[in-house]
Amino acid sequence: MLAGKNILSLEMDSGQSVLDAFYRVLEMVPALKPHWLDHEGQPQVFVHVFLNGDDASTLAQGMQTPLHDGDCLDFIPPVAGG
């Protein structure tokens, strides 16, 4: 909700990856940059990206996993429970 909305539609080229989508979101919503990127422009360790419900870091190609039409990405903070 920091960006004023919590759902965005992305149009990506064929073969582009989860990481590409991550940066595309930041282009669309620059206000997120200080929260999602570290001083070197890398994704912060605490931003968890999920592709169709799976933690991207657990996928074989990680953040380089290619996207397909209709894929859903979620960006989730470090949830710790109670």
Place this chain on the structure above:
Amino acid sequence: MDQITITQLKESHQLLAEFQYAVQPVVHGYANRTLYINLDSNTIAIKPVDQKMKETFTGGKGFCLWLLWNAINGETKWDDPQNELVVAGGPIGGITAYPGSGKCTVVTLSPLTKSIIDSNAGAYFGPYLKFSGFDALEVQGKAQEDVVIFIDGDNGTVSIEAAPLDEVNTHLLSKQLTDLYGGETDKGKRAISVMSAGRAAEHVPMCGVNVSYWDSRRQEIRIKQAARGGAGTVLRDKRIKAIVVKYSETGGDSNGAANLELIRAAGKRINKEIADFDASQNDMRHLGTPYLVEIMNKFDILPVQNFRYGSDPDAHKINGEVWKSMFDFRGPDGCWYGCSLQCAHAVPHYHLQSGPYQGEVVFVDGPEYESLGALGSNLGIFDAPAMLELCFYCDTYGIDTISVGNSMAFAYECYEKGILDKQKTGGLELTWGNAEAAYELLHQMARGEGFGVTVGQGVRAMKAIFAERYGADPQQLQDMGMEIKGLEISEYISRESLAQQGGYSMASKGPQHDEAWLIFMDMVHKQLPTFEAKAEALHYFPVWRTWFSLHGLCKLPWNDIIPVSNRTAKEPAKVPEHVENYCWLYEGISGKKTTPEDLMAQSEKVYNFQRLFNLRMGFGTRQHDYPPYRLIGPATIEEYENRTERYDTQLREVIGVNPEGKSVEEKISLVRKHREHQYEQLMDAVYLRRGWTNDGVPTQATLKRLGIDFPEAVALSAAHGG
């Protein structure tokens, strides 16, 4: 009663006993004394704390367990005068340079589980008790009339006072006693912390205690809860209206730290991290724990309709953003001095719609995620004002929101299934989403009348009542009754996380998330792929999480904010940089060089001792570590059909059975057989890792390794095959 003046209240407080003592400074985190009060004889006494007690039990919950162990025996019942209410902070608790350092733990024999319960609360009671001169307070016996216990750490006086005119409900009583003992100034009121319960604690076993502090920015009494397991019911059973502690001189070094600079270094590191990253991470400062509603809903973990389902399209009506627009942001929200996480939010100016205070405008602490899950989604009530109504009355009546939410949800489902009807509920229509019925159930608990009193007995009691009185199928009730060990399960659906099933079911006090919250590690991040990995997590994390309650610390600054160093951490789930902070804190307090292994050793002793204590009370073995089936898998046709693809896929790919052509009942049975077998295997692995027998009993070798091999402990272990 609202016309009673402070002068009248003061005059009515007949002094029943008074004890004077010399207030001594805290040294290296310890007052080195505990306070003992017996209400049968109005005895007030001091007990020494020796080095052996500190080395074995550390403090906080450890001290509480040890004092209670010495006060009762295996035959003691929760409402025997012999039972005690024991309260302690901990050696690190009370520092002001590190966030989350004001917790206290309450331990007693539980009216819900009939075994040992521990529950913790923020606010000022724990630190003030220690600064007043006591590492713990134990209250035994029962008063002959309603009393208030007043510990005056400014003047070195403890008194037991008759309290005939005092209110019972917390929101009124806390104000009365803060005014009475704190006077009219902010400084005076800030020196007061009140522990109380409420009217429902006189009638139902699921009541906790509220712990207060004065919020001078808002000019309001704030309350935090040690809600779980019935400590408030024990409080009122002893005819205590409140325990009040007063201490005016809290400072940065009230804890007598050996190396304050080391504590400040840890504080500086975490405070910078919170300032830099909280807004980018969980935004606890603005959202508090309600941010979890949306995320749990997203991952199918939010309990809906008595844990049948894990998500609901209406969940957004009670999620974090809703509360962000309602919370009172007039200044920081820390529940102890110096807490920069500031997650203790509240909603001002709420107009009550029901009950004895209908029409009044009140200040409502919270709501927290657990309350929103229990009283919101789990009852199908997705309405923010209804959440405030229910939370306010739960708090002021002393009712645990988790236990009552699950109990109501169980009753609502029984109503849906025809086990209950309007005749049996006294005319209440317990249909999903019916908030007015939930209000009335709470008011009945407080009045001690109607069907609310039955619901207030908790899920385990209702299972027996409905089977006996109404001929309900006991197995059906067992499968859908969301309790373990007699305690209602906190608000996460664990069906797809075997580790979390174990976390809940093998927890010492019952299924409370503060001991083991592994659901994201296991189900979402897939960091625990094997039985061995799950068992290791179910060894490490419950022991580690126990550590916070030994020291009077809040767990949230450990892993609700993540440092950049986690990027390269070998075991990021443990948050190594923060564990190092805690080493610095303990070393700063004690002056002893401290490693992470030292912290774990402190905790593992107490963790195993609590298991032994359960054993002594007739519990603490494998048979008591089983969950209701709904926690493990789909118990009903509607649950299976809600996620047919998931379960059919498991049948096909994991169990090796083609689901085609099989009835839903057959598929439920096959999934159940597989999942229950998995759970048995998990128990085997966890017990082995913990150094317990296959029946869940700490072995004599484990007791010896931990240095808790005193004769009665060894005899208990030996008698149970250890």
